[in-house]
Amino acid sequence: MVLPEGFVLPPWYLLVPILAVLGGVLALLWELEPPVTDRTVVAFVPWMLFGATLHVLYRTGAYPETVEVLFTSPGVYLITAIVAGAAWILGIFLQEGGLQPTSERVVGITGTGFFAVFAMLAIGRSWGAGTFEPFWPVIAVVASGIVTALAWLALGLWFTDVAATTGATGALVVFGHTLDGISTAIGYDVLGAGEEVPLSRMILETGSALPTAEYIGGGWLFVLVKVGLALAILGLFREYVEEAPRQARTILALVAAIGLGPGVHNTLLFVVA
Template identity: 45%
Template sequence: MVLPSGFALPPLPYLAAVALAVLAVGWALARDRPPVTDRTVLAFAPWMVVGSSLYVCYQLEIFPEGVAPFFGSPIVYASTFAVAGATWLATRRTARPLAGLAGVGSALALLPVAAAVHHGWEAGTLNFAWPLAAVAAAVVLAPVAWLGVRRWRPRDAEIVGAAGVLAVFGHVLDGTSTAVGVDVLGFGEQTPLSALIMEFAAELPTAELLGVGWLFVLVKTVLACGVVVLLADYVREVRSEGFLLLAVVTAVGLGPGAHNVLLFVASNP
């Protein structure tokens, strides 16, 4: 098994509807060819939170049955892309397109976040302390890691800019939130490769004192920094495509990290 548990496609009508929307938006974006820069990656950050927060609401069974299949995993990310891409196209005609893209994404992110928090309040399962501790740890560790990248490869760090910082932060947040979930809150790790890392950490002499999540944090941080450095050459040679790929790398870190934090806030076991 190489896919996370919970990975399942929705019924065919839902899948077809989302596929058509993604194809239509993808075709329109390919035709319009908007430039992709480090600021574009930052503008899409709220949309990464939108997708992960919608999936949390799906896990908490907040959605009505008729629309819930749009928000399972992995289709929720395709659904989010379709809306985000359409918004990007619409805001391209405004004076500040990226500000508009980020603003709409931020406003939409508030809705599932508020719904999840309300669900936790009603169920008596709210827990802010440890999830926010994971965020605080990422806020501390990510700049330290980025400082290391800047000293190791200053030119590459300059090329990827703020998008590189966000990519590293997203993966560090995924690491710290996963560590808190596994070591403190008693959640299980859904991704097989991540589980293998923590199983290895459980065999080390440090397990009794430090738990098993610390090794996952270290691996995620090192890998994120290494991938960002490797992508710097691509960004240098093919700017838009390089930043687009960096956006994908950011999404697979920030999305799961935001998902973990909100799920832990709303459903303390």
């Protein structure tokens, strides 16, 4: 099995319109050709958090049955991409019209608003149900920050050109995958959570089979793989960022989202469930 458990496509009569709208949004962005800088990538961070929050609400049964299929994986990512892309287009037009200094400001503010509202909804439901447990999620975030800082320091010392070229986008890639790794490890070793992605589950099981598992669990290997993979990707992208920064940073933003989205999903799910 290659696909993660819980991978459910919406029915065709929903999937086709979603793909059509998403295609329209992407086509318009392609035509507008907005610049993609570190600031642009950072502005989209709240939207990555928003997508993860929508999926957490699905996992906790917050949606009516008639629409909940839209917020499964991968439907939730398509919906998030449409709304985030629309916010970017709005920001571009507002900037061109002189109503906003940058399009990134619109993207960041709207994304923060959407994320804050839906995160509070998830936390409020959890508080009312008596399932609010923030201890281990806070540990995951703090530990991820520390590991990211150490990894970025090492990258800056030994591969200064990679760190300097990839900048804030590169740091986000490392943090996103570190958070995914550490939150998964805590869920696996401490909270007894299962892993839905077959490859990730294989790495976790390999770590649990090592002699060190008795003392530090099996999740450390998964963290090591995630951090190492993130740093390796940045090394491979250094020249690409120099030669084609717009395309390269767009791809790196997607790489960051692949780590940050699941990491935030794990963390928030542990808080509310």
